[in-house]
Amino acid sequence: IQQPDHHDEL
């Protein structure tokens, strides 16, 4: 599973 860049979400 790839993780999305979590800095993008608030």
Added chain:
Amino acid sequence: MNIFRLLGDLSHLASILILLHKIQTTRSCRGISFKTQALYVTVFVTRYLDIFTDWVSLYNFTMKIFFIASTCYILYLMKMKYRPTHDPSIDTFRVEYLLGPCALLALLFHYRFTVLEVLWSFSIFLESVAILPQLFMLQRTGEAETITTHYLAALGAYRALYIPNWIYRYFTESGQIDPIAVTAGLVQTALYLDFFYVYFTKVLQGQKFELPA
């Protein structure tokens, strides 16, 4: 960015504006848990340290600064300006029971073992339970001002909207999923279910928010 994310973020923004409006117009912070607000400051400060390391967008940066600044301002209003209207004797949830386990979870579950990433995990776990002192207070008093319930509904809607956002991202961004954020997000949304039930069946029908005795 997708429509669910945008609506979620706007709902979060609205919740804070509703809370500020409630405090300013009633000149009182009655019914608001100081502990929950203090936990939110902790959540935002520990999560948004990335404004120093990762540039995402002006939107992202502005929202992060707004969430930190506005929540600090709410703490100031509660602790200084409208201090006499805050009754600590009903805001009795023990936050150490939340902080300890969240710190432990962050040490166990994170994407990289760096200060920033462990703090990010901590903030995600803490946000999922930060509303508990507020809900506990509501449970104790058994009723709430209508505007306070609108605040909680907007906050809950923000969390609920992040779920379709993740589903959308999963399908549009080649199977990407963020297990920490999703697990914590589901827990957080679940905590609102009871509240939502009363909100939809009473407040939106024009009745006062009252819990059955």
